Amino acid sequence: DVxxxxxxxxxxxxxxxxVFLECVQDMDHENMFWYRQxxxxxxxxxxxxxxxxxxxxxxxPEGYSVxxxxxxxxxxxxxxxxxxxxxxxxxxxxSGGYGNxxxxxGDGTRLSIL
Amino acid sequence: AQxxxxxxxxMFVQEKEAVTLDCTYDTSDQSYGLFWYKQPSSGExxxxxxxxxxxxxxxxEGRYSLNFQKARKSANLVISASQLGDSAMYFCAVFTYxxxxxxxxxxxxxxxTVNP
Numbered sequence: 704d705v706x707x708x709x710x711x712x713x714x715x716x717x718x719x720x721x722v723f724l725e726c727v728q729d730m731d732h733e734n735m736f737w738y739r740q741x742x743x744x745x746x747x748x749x750x751x752x753x754x755x756x757x758x759x760x761x762x763x764p765e766g767y768s769v770x771x772x773x774x775x776x777x778x779x780x781x782x783x784x785x786x787x788x789x790x791x792x793x794x795x796x797x798s799g800g801y802g803n804x805x806x807x808x809g810d811g812t813r814l815s816i817l
Numbered sequence: 818a819q820x821x822x823x824x825x826x827x828m829f830v831q832e833k834e835a836v837t838l839d840c841t842y843d844t845s846d847q848s849y850g851l852f853w854y855k856q857p858s859s860g861e862x863x864x865x866x867x868x869x870x871x872x873x874x875x876x877x878e879g880r881y882s883l884n885f886q887k888a889r890k891s892a893n894l895v896i897s898a899s900q901l902g903d904s905a906m907y908f909c910a911v912f913t914y915x916x917x918x919x920x921x922x923x924x925x926x927x928x929x930t931v932n933p
Contacts, residue, residue, distance in 0.1 A: 736921075745908065745925040761920065793862060803850045803869055803912070806921060808862035 706730070709794050709809035717817055722781040724812055726794030733799035735777035736806060737761075737769060740791040752777055753799075784816045819844045819911050821924035828929050830899045837884070838894040838927045840909035850912040851892040852921065853883070857905040865907075868892060899931045 710725035728735065736751040738761075748761030750769040758769050766788060770778045777796075781788055791813050795806040820843040830836040842851070853865040868876040868883045876883040884893040896903055909924045 743925060746910075746923040748920055748922075751920065791860065795862070803867060805852060805864035805867060806862075807864065808854075811860045813860075 707794055707796055707807050707809040709792075709812050711812050712810060713813050713815075715815045715817060716781075716784050718784060718786060720781075720784045720816075722784050722814070722816075724779040724781075724792055724794075724814070726777045726779070726796075726809055727775050728777075728796040728807070729775065730796065730798070730807070731774065732796035732807075733774075734797045734806075735771065736795040736797075737767075737777065737779045738793045738795065739763070739788075740793055740811070746793065749779065786816050788814065789816045790814060819846075819849075819913055819922040821909055821911055821922055823907075823909055823924035823927050825927045826925075828927055830896075830929065830931055832901060832931055832933050833898055835895060835897045836899055836929065838896070838907050838909075838929065840892045840894065840924060842890050842892065842909070842911045844890075844911055844913055846913040848913070851883070851885070852910045852912065853881070853892075853894045854908045854910065854923075855903075855905045856908065856926070862908075866894070896929075901931050901933060904929060904931045 706729045708727045737749040738746040752758045752771045768780045793811045794809045797806045798804045822841045849870045851868045855863045866878045866881045880897045882895045906926045908926045910921045
């Protein structure tokens with residue numbers, strides 16, 4: 704079974720802090736994704752990566768950056784956290800190809816910015 | 818840009834009955850894929866079923882089947898013999914192919930409640 708592990712289930716940070724959300728997958732997947740999920744808005748893509756050191760902006764990249772130094776790890780960085788970044792963050796991975804492979808998700812991180 | 822519409826914010830079904838969750842999509846691409854995911858209250862997203870735009874047969878996975886009507890751009894999820902554990906949020910998503918920039922676009926979800 705594919706395992707996608709997010710470092711924290713719950714996280715509380717303060718406005719202005721630099722926040723790191725870590726995601727690790729154990730299936731040698733090429734593709735990794737970061738989403739945020741808000742009530743009534745569904746899932747929205749923040750950033751994704753096709754390969755090590757590669758990254759692409761999703762629909763809502765403002766205020767975020769990412770890092771992928773190793774194939775199995777994809778980090779989401781909130782450069783200066785703000786209260787409107789309070790949300791559920793979901794990491795996912797999938798194998799390569801043309802995208803007909805399902806994305807496998809971690810359990811999510813509920814981030815609160817005070 | 819892709820758009821997914823799930824018109825039912827909430828649905829109720831009696832245990833052991835079948836239920837259909839609606840999904841329509843809007844894409845100009847000829848090649849695309851459709852996914853359904855389930856999200857229980859615990860939060861994890863669970864992949865249920867996939868349908869490719871060129872697949873001639875409707876996809877089935879156990880109690881899940883996809884009623885794919887390409888001309889109507891509709892991909893409804895049918896759950897047969899509902900179980901209490903099916904109570905969850907269900908998301909439809911469309912994937913489109915396009916060079917190096919592909920992505921999955923999700924609908925806003927339908928909350929399914931299975932009553933005993």
